Amino acid sequence: MKLFIYELKKNIFRVSLLVLTVILMAVNIYKAMEERRFFGETRAAAAMTDYFGGELNEEKFAELNEYRARMEQEANAIDGSEEIEYDYERYITGTAAGDASYAESDIKPKMEYAYLYRNTVLDYLALADENIAFYDGKNSYETSYAQLAKQLYSGRIIKSLGQYNTPRLYFDYEFSTLAVIILVIFVFSSAFSSERATGTDRIIISNKRSGSVFWAKHFTLYLFAAAAVILFSVSDIIVFAQKYGIGTLDQPLFAIQEYQFTPLNVTVLGVMLITLVLRILAVLFVGEVIMVVSTVTKNIGACIALSFGVVGALVLISEFIDPYLSPINLVNTRSMFKNLDCYDIFGTAVPCQLITLLIAVVLILALHVICYLRAVPKRLKEADK
Amino acid sequence: MELRLNGITKSYTKGKKHRNALEDFTLTMTEGVYGVLGPNGAGKSTLINIITGIISRDSGSIVFDDNGNHDYLSHLGFMPQGMDFYRNFTAKDYIKYIMTLKKYKTADDNAYALDILGKVNLREDADRKIGAYSGGMKQRLGIAQAIIGEPKVLIFDEPTAGLDAKERIRFRNVISSLAADKIVILATHIVTDIAYIAKTVVLMDKGKIIQYGTQEELCADAAGKVWECEADSSEVMDCMNRMRVSNAVSTGGKYTLRIISEDCPMDGAVKAEPSLEDVCIYRFGDM
Numbered sequence: 001m002k003l004f005i006y007e008l009k010k011n012i013f014r015v016s017l018l019v020l021t022v023i024l025m026a027v028n029i030y031k032a033m034e035e036r037r038f039f040g041e042t043r044a045a046a047a048m049t050d051y052f053g054g055e056l057n058e059e060k061f062a063e064l065n066e067y068r069a070r071m072e073q074e075a076n077a078i079d080g081s082e083e084i085e086y087d088y089e090r091y092i093t094g095t096a097a098g099d100a101s102y103a104e105s106d107i108k109p110k111m112e113y114a115y116l117y118r119n120t121v122l123d124y125l126a127l128a129d130e131n132i133a134f135y136d137g138k139n140s141y142e143t144s145y146a147q148l149a150k151q152l153y154s155g156r157i158i159k160s161l162g163q164y165n166t167p168r169l170y171f172d173y174e175f176s177t178l179a180v181i182i183l184v185i186f187v188f189s190s191a192f193s194s195e196r197a198t199g200t201d202r203i204i205i206s207n208k209r210s211g212s213v214f215w216a217k218h219f220t221l222y223l224f225a226a227a228a229v230i231l232f233s234v235s236d237i238i239v240f241a242q243k244y245g246i247g248t249l250d251q252p253l254f255a256i257q258e259y260q261f262t263p264l265n266v267t268v269l270g271v272m273l274i275t276l277v278l279r280i281l282a283v284l285f286v287g288e289v290i291m292v293v294s295t296v297t298k299n300i301g302a303c304i305a306l307s308f309g310v311v312g313a314l315v316l317i318s319e320f321i322d323p324y325l326s327p328i329n330l331v332n333t334r335s336m337f338k339n340l341d342c343y344d345i346f347g348t349a350v351p352c353q354l355i356t357l358l359i360a361v362v363l364i365l366a367l368h369v370i371c372y373l374r375a376v377p378k379r380l381k382e383a384d385k
Numbered sequence: 386m387e388l389r390l391n392g393i394t395k396s397y398t399k400g401k402k403h404r405n406a407l408e409d410f411t412l413t414m415t416e417g418v419y420g421v422l423g424p425n426g427a428g429k430s431t432l433i434n435i436i437t438g439i440i441s442r443d444s445g446s447i448v449f450d451d452n453g454n455h456d457y458l459s460h461l462g463f464m465p466q467g468m469d470f471y472r473n474f475t476a477k478d479y480i481k482y483i484m485t486l487k488k489y490k491t492a493d494d495n496a497y498a499l500d501i502l503g504k505v506n507l508r509e510d511a512d513r514k515i516g517a518y519s520g521g522m523k524q525r526l527g528i529a530q531a532i533i534g535e536p537k538v539l540i541f542d543e544p545t546a547g548l549d550a551k552e553r554i555r556f557r558n559v560i561s562s563l564a565a566d567k568i569v570i571l572a573t574h575i576v577t578d579i580a581y582i583a584k585t586v587v588l589m590d591k592g593k594i595i596q597y598g599t600q601e602e603l604c605a606d607a608a609g610k611v612w613e614c615e616a617d618s619s620e621v622m623d624c625m626n627r628m629r630v631s632n633a634v635s636t637g638g639k640y641t642l643r644i645i646s647e648d649c650p651m652d653g654a655v656k657a658e659p660s661l662e663d664v665c666i667y668r669f670g671d672m
Contacts, residue, residue, distance in 0.1 A: 002485045014473050199465035203530070206437040206463050209486050
């Protein structure tokens with residue numbers, strides 16, 4: 001425990017880290033605001049959704065139609081030569097024409113999607129049944145895929161219209177994880193090289209404490225990765241929620257139209273937590289890579305440069321390979337959970353997301369072992385002057 | 386108390402090249418300061434790394450005996466070569482960190498850390514960040530961390546590298562004050578570090594002991610081979626190129642040279658009392 005506290009002191013409690021964190025946080029907030037501006041709904045659309053949100057039924061549709069008709073009437077009654085005055089007390093968007101337009105072009109499709117989702121799923125399940133009948137005995141993977149789809153999509157229903165801007169933006173926004181990765185490189189690329197550069201490794205080895213120091217450093221990495229991802233994620237959510245509110249979190253993920261065929265039967269809040277955990281996992285993967293890099297040389301500058309190079313290469317590689325094969329892609333919820341993609345593993349359909357998770361865990365463990373073997377020698381190979 | 390190194394051998398193989406870093410190194414040490422002298426690459430650091438358990442030995446044994454206690458590694462203080470520190474730590478933090486590494490517990494760690502720092506005259510600066518320390522202060526902090534837990538065996542590897550003359554003298558004084566009931570091993574290629582404080586000097590080259598004993602014994606061995614003579618400035622460079630010159634002092638247009646030679650090197654040369662530096666030049670040539 002004491003060693004862990006000293007590792008925190010060595011690596012985390014530094015003015016330079018605080019300054020870098022503040023800078024990255026400022027940049028992240030600016031980027032999140034830009035993300036909100038470019039990819040979020042207008043304030044008017046969000047307000048309309050809030051107004052008509054809630055349980056979906058025939059009355060709700062009737063209410064919407066009646067409101068739209070009334071707004072159209074009011075809008076038509078206005079003399080076109082008059083200057084438009086925004087009245088937010090009377091109209092949700094400030095004008096009758098705005099309300100009518102948003103009701104028709106935004107709220108109605110959203111309501112229809114949610115209301116008719118059950119039918120969409122039923123069509124899909126019928127297709128799955130057809131595929132099971134067709135492929136049974138001929139193609140075990142296709143049969144298995146259709147069975148899995150049936151299992152995952154059965155019984156899906158969207159009961160209400162919700163506000164999903166904040167979670168939707170949060171799922172797509174990647175910069176904050178990149179910022180955390182930069183922090184992790186800054187903090188941990190010298191984790192082991194600094195011991196060698198200062199000669200402390202010799203004191204550690206002569207006292208037979210390499211193992212304890214190794215674990216203390218790794219606990220520091222776990223704690224830092226988790227804390228930094230949570231800190232930056234919370235700041236993202238605050239930026240998005242500032243405009244839209246936190247939104248409807250108790251509805252299933254497929255209530256968001258982009259995720260209509262998601263394999264996850266989890267609430268939006270659940271997916272937000274899963275996203276957080278996956279991002280921590282992705283950062284841990286990068287952290288373990290950096291830990292290994294920090295054992296390569298005692299030159300701290302070289303370790304930092306090498307870490308940026310290796311992480312850059314990993315990001316580049318992840319752009320060119322199957323996205324499910326790279327743990328880096330765990331940071332993007334949309335590419336991970338938009339569709340039910342499967343790998344054919346000996347004729348069985350296995351969700352790609354499970355393979356990504358498995359790859360991430362295996363790589364993290366493998367890197368951990370490599371780091372242990374490099375950083376915890378009983379003896380050094382030769383006198384390193 | 387006794388530390389016996391018996392037939393320690395260590396070799397490195399890099400590609401097709403095979404090099405003996407230590408060859409059948411045997412030495413028995415008791416309380417006092419042992420100066421290990423030798424040129425770069427003599428095997429000093431390899432020897433120290435083997436004694437401290439940092440690298441393995443190919444063969445040989447290390448036996449420690451202190452009234453039946455044989456575990457010398459838990460009674461070892463060590464200051465590695467080129468030691469540096471965490472800039473954002475205070476000296477007190479650093480000492481407490483090394484106490485944690487050594488699993489050394491006291492009733493009051495803060496008081497103990499201050500006490501240890503006091504022994505190397507750093508008590509006043511205990512709460513300053515190490516980043517603001519001078520080279521000499523860092524070196525003293527290096528000594529301080531080595532003496533945590535009252536170790537029986539203290540090892541210093543090239544401890545005065547980069548220090549100015551004043552700090553070097555201070556370092557020697559601190560070591561002398563600590564050495565009374567300990568085995569202190571001081572590996573260096575700087576002769577003056579050892580000349581004033583070592584009771585026994587071990588001369589090493591190419592992984593072997595080439596001579597060891599008290600300074601008097603070593604100097605006696607070089608008796609009759611050290612000469613002093615005067616030379617013009619025009620002759621100095623020629624002398625230095627042709628002969629082993631251990632010292633050249635300018636005295637009003639002329640130079641007084643100390644030359645190591647089996648025979649009288651030039652007309653007018655007179656025999657002089659050998660110093661440890663002369664012995665080293667005699668044994669190693671230029672270090």
